Amino acid sequence: MSSGWILIVLKCLYQKIIKPKRVLFYRDFVSYYGGHQKIADYVTHLESSFSYKPDISFSAQTHWDASNPWYPTYKEKSVPYNPANYDFIFLAGTDWKQYLPFATANKPVINLIQHVRHADPESDVYEFLSQRAVRICVSHQVAEAISATGRVNGPIYTIPNGVDLPLLATEKVYDLIILGIKQPEIARTIQQQLVLYGLRLLVVDQWVPREEWLNLLATSHIALLLPNFTEGFYLPALEAMKYCSLVIVPDCIGNREFCKDNQNCLMPEYDIHSMLACIDRCLHLLKSEQVLTVFRQEMNKTLNIYTLANERRAFLGIMRDVEKLWMASSA
Numbered sequence: 185m186s187s188g189w190i191l192i193v194l195k196c197l198y199q200k201i202i203k204p205k206r207v208l209f210y211r212d213f214v215s216y217y218g219g220h221q222k223i224a225d226y227v228t229h230l231e232s233s234f235s236y237k238p239d240i241s242f243s244a245q246t247h248w249d250a251s252n253p254w255y256p257t258y259k260e261k262s263v264p265y266n267p268a269n270y271d272f273i274f275l276a277g278t279d280w281k282q283y284l285p286f287a288t289a290n291k292p293v294i295n296l297i298q299h300v301r302h303a304d305p306e307s308d309v310y311e312f313l314s315q316r317a318v319r320i321c322v323s324h325q326v327a328e329a330i331s332a333t334g335r336v337n338g339p340i341y342t343i344p345n346g347v348d349l350p351l352l353a354t355e356k357v358y359d360l361i362i363l364g365i366k367q368p369e370i371a372r373t374i375q376q377q378l379v380l381y382g383l384r385l386l387v388v389d390q391w392v393p394r395e396e397w398l399n400l401l402a403t404s405h406i407a408l409l410l411p412n413f414t415e416g417f418y419l420p421a422l423e424a425m426k427y428c429s430l431v432i433v434p435d436c437i438g439n440r441e442f443c444k445d446n447q448n449c450l451m452p453e454y455d456i457h458s459m460l461a462c463i464d465r466c467l468h469l470l471k472s473e474q475v476l477t478v479f480r481q482e483m484n485k486t487l488n489i490y491t492l493a494n495e496r497r498a499f500l501g502i503m504r505d506v507e508k509l510w511m512a513s514s515a
Contacts, residue, residue: 204235205236207230207271210240210243210275210279211242212243212246219277219299225495236503240258242262270291273294275317280309284315295312295338297322298416298417300326313337314335322343322438325438327341346496360386361385363408365391411433415437431448442489
């Protein structure tokens with residue numbers, strides 16, 4: 185019997201003897217974005233433990249195809265949304281709207297905060313900061329932002345996002361790849377400005393499957409990433425550090441957690457002129473093996489810190505104490 189099957193058998197036996205804590209998630213999956221992927225990671229963290237059994241209630245309009253991180257495993261496993269049947273409730277974003285009609289004081293709520301916009305009084309999630317919860321922020325910048333509002337009800341923890349990426353042995357086909365899904369107009373403008381450079385250039389301005397995206401990164405020397413002007417973390421920068429020789433990404437607040445200018449990436453001002461100048465600089469840096477080696481060393485150090493294993497360890501540590509944290513937050 186393989187070690188994987190042995191683990192499954194042991195988990196089943198353990199859960200028959202010691203009843204695992206049940207955790208309820210809610211997802212309204214209409215289209216893919218990184219926040220869904222991170223919640224999928226948190227579900228997997230709980231699935232890896234003998235002590236928890238996660239379930240997910242999906243909205244009626246949830247879209248089921250390969251872009252859905254829970255497809256096909258959870259397509260037939262969606263449960264009715266009934267928090268009373270669960271030990272813990274896990275919420276993110278506007279999931280609060282689904283939960284509040286069922287809210288009870290004795291159900292600990294874990295609230296994943298993935299964007300600095302939660303601290304913006306004009307956002308659709310700001311009002312939920314006053315709801316009691318154990319909050320987990322994906323970066324220190326997010327934690328600082330919501331803490332500064334003075335509205336947060338309950339403890340705040342930071343678990344920086346982690347990622348595990350496969351080894352991909354591919355040849356470099358592109359000099360530059362531009363990720364412009366969130367900023368397609370900027371991406372196309374930069375593309376037009378680079379016409380005379382004669383570069384092998386690829387612009388990604390619409391969603392592609394994640395495996396395809398990683399392969400495209402692996403075939404590119406330089407990655408220019410165009411996030412929203414504000415983000416909670418910005419995982420594509422870590423993905424680019426894994427596969428590309430040089431990474432260009434402007435500041436978007438949340439990426440200050442791990443993006444270090446002139447160390448593991450280059451961070452120009454978020455304007456066309458500055459980014460074009462940075463591309464020109466990178467094309468020259470590609471000629472120096474010494475410079476590329478230093479950047480690679482720093483990128484590898486970063487990747488060794490921001491792993492799913494570290495994220496999982498921190499999350500399960502909080503889960504072990506969540507009932508105590510919940511009770512303490514009522515004082």
